[in-house]
Amino acid sequence: MSPIELLTVVSTVAALIAIAIGVMFPAIAMGRAISQALDALARQPEAEKSIMRTLFIGLAMIESLAIYVLVIALIVLFRNPLIEYVLN
Amino acid sequence: MEESKVLMVFGPLHITDTVLSTWGLMLVLTLFCVIFTRRLRCESPSKIQVLLESTVSLIENLIADILPGQARKLVPFIGTLWLFLVFANLLGLIPGLHSPTGNLSITAALAIVVFLSVHWYGIQHDGLKNYLRHYLSPTPLMLPFHLISEITRTLALAIRLFGNIASLEMAALLVLLVAGFLVPVPLLLLHVIEALVQAYIFGMLALVYIAGGIQSQQQHKDKREKSS
Numbered sequence: 001m002s003p004i005e006l007l008t009v010v011s012t013v014a015a016l017i018a019i020a021i022g023v024m025f026p027a028i029a030m031g032r033a034i035s036q037a038l039d040a041l042a043r044q045p046e047a048e049k050s051i052m053r054t055l056f057i058g059l060a061m062i063e064s065l066a067i068y069v070l071v072i073a074l075i076v077l078f079r080n081p082l083i084e085y086v087l088n
Numbered sequence: 089m090e091e092s093k094v095l096m097v098f099g100p101l102h103i104t105d106t107v108l109s110t111w112g113l114m115l116v117l118t119l120f121c122v123i124f125t126r127r128l129r130c131e132s133p134s135k136i137q138v139l140l141e142s143t144v145s146l147i148e149n150l151i152a153d154i155l156p157g158q159a160r161k162l163v164p165f166i167g168t169l170w171l172f173l174v175f176a177n178l179l180g181l182i183p184g185l186h187s188p189t190g191n192l193s194i195t196a197a198l199a200i201v202v203f204l205s206v207h208w209y210g211i212q213h214d215g216l217k218n219y220l221r222h223y224l225s226p227t228p229l230m231l232p233f234h235l236i237s238e239i240t241r242t243l244a245l246a247i248r249l250f251g252n253i254a255s256l257e258m259a260a261l262l263v264l265l266v267a268g269f270l271v272p273v274p275l276l277l278l279h280v281i282e283a284l285v286q287a288y289i290f291g292m293l294a295l296v297y298i299a300g301g302i303q304s305q306q307q308h309k310d311k312r313e314k315s316s
Binding site for chain 1: 153154247248251285288289292
């Protein structure tokens with residue numbers, strides 16, 4: 001296999017594995033956060049406003065982890081900086 | 089990660105479609121606000137006046153929940169962020185236009201504005217010396233961590249908005265390529281929700297960061313007053 005083919009195969013597989021793992025763990029974390037928030041909401045419905053606000057901010061923080069993985073996967077797929085080394 | 093199209097060239101200045109849609113959006117929003125706030129009436133307000141008033145009071149209440157007493161000062165900045173981001177994110181739904189926020193340059197610029205405004209409001213609230221002191225609390229050992237958190241949270245702010253909006257557009261495009269005409273409509277509905285949520289979160293995080301800059305000195309001041 002020529003180096004450029006190898007790079008294509010490896011970067012595709014790496015991007016797929018990265019996005020699979022990188023989505024799995026934030027999903028678990030988001031599930032836990034939401035279940036805890038619902039717990040707190042059931043116990044103290046009058047605190048709904050602040051619970052929802054904190055939940056949204058926390059979800060955004062967790063979600064940004066998955067977005068980082070997505071951005072890295074996109075860089076690997078479309079703008080791979082290593083491709084210059086292979087071509088030279 | 090497509091390049092944005094270059095529409096016009098003025099010497100070294102390349103005007104891309106992102107710049108054009110951003111400035112167009114700013115113009116439309118500003119003109120709308122200027123025109124409809126010219127004749128405000130206390131008695132029998134027009135429908136648009138009611139809409140504008142309820143929007144402003146909604147924003148003010150949201151800010152007052154987090155920073156009671158400072159809401160008036162922050163409404164212009166946070167409210168502008170919210171309004172601009174809502175319409176910028178929704179702009180991608182109009183055929184032929186792309187969301188300006190799907191471009192990393194725009195989100196990075198917004199994140200830098202938030203980064204600077206945290207220090208601006210913090211210094212304005214309690215002076216330069218007292219503001220800088222909170223970087224050394226509780227011990228000077230924490231200084232590198234404070235600095236790292238300043239940089240990473242600004243980076244995260246930019247990447248989060250860009251990644252969400254760009255990936256939504258990309259997902260709709262991919263579904264269109266794979267499945268065909270009219271199939272990505274449910275995805276576009278998701279786009280509406282995501283656009284609102286991301287705008288809310290961006291403004292809310294900016295607000296929380298600014299509140300952090302103000303409140304950390306508040307605690308410091310309280311402690312000093314107690315000890316003296």
